Amino acid sequence: QVQLVESGGGLVPAGGSLRLSCLAFGRTFTYYGMGWFRQAPGKEREFVAGINWSGSSTHYGESVKDRFTISRDNAKNRVYLQMNSLKPEDTGVYYCAAERDGTDLRNLYAYDYWGQGTQVTVSS
Numbered sequence: 001q002v003q004l005v006e007s008g009g010g011l012v013p014a015g016g017s018l019r020l021s022c023l024a025f026g027r028t029f030t031y032y033g034m035g036w037f038r039q040a041p042g043k044e045r046e047f048v049a050g051i052n053w054s055g056s057s058t059h060y061g062e063s064v065k066d067r068f069t070i071s072r073d074n075a076k077n078r079v080y081l082q083m084n085s086l087k088p089e090d091t092g093v094y095y096c097a098a099e100r101d102g103t104d105l106r107n108l109y110a111y112d113y114w115g116q117g118t119q120v121t122v123s124s
Contacts, residue, residue: 002026002113004096009118012086016122020081022096022115033102034072034079035111038120040092048094049081050105059105063089086122093117 003025012018020036035050049070050059058070069082079096097111104110 002029002032002098004098004113004115006094006096006115006118009094009120011121011123013123014086014088016086017082017084018086018120020083020094020096020118020120022079022081024077024079024098026077029077029098030074031100031102032112033099033105034070035097035099035105035108036070036079036081037095037097037108038090038092039095039117040089043092045095045108047106047108051079052102052105083120086120088122088124091120091122094120 005023008020031053033052036048037045038048039045047061048064051070051072055072067085072079095117096115098113099111
């Protein structure tokens with residue numbers, strides 16, 4: 001069992017930066033692939049970024065590539081999402097998720113556990 005708690009969301013002007021953090025409760029966190037997804041009002045939840053258990057492999061959605069960076073600190077049971085050059089279209093609720101197998105990080109249906117989400121609003 002893994003419980004996930006996101007933090008770090010907020011209101012930021014276009015061009016600004018935010019760093020999201022996801023704290024995992026559970027002894028087996030190290031073995032999970034982790035991902036960040038987001039959902040804007042009226043839209044489907046979409047993949048933002050994913051990272052394998054060791055941090056050696058990362059994946060990004062096309063719209064955030066070169067602007068966002070996912071990382072993890074297994075000693076602290078944390079996953080981070082550094083978001084730079086934010087755009088109004090980045091607005092949404094950002095969710096942290098854990099995948100037991102860590103083999104299909106882009107697929108939201110592959111994830112086993114989800115956090116409650118943190119709101120990110122980018123003003124134009």
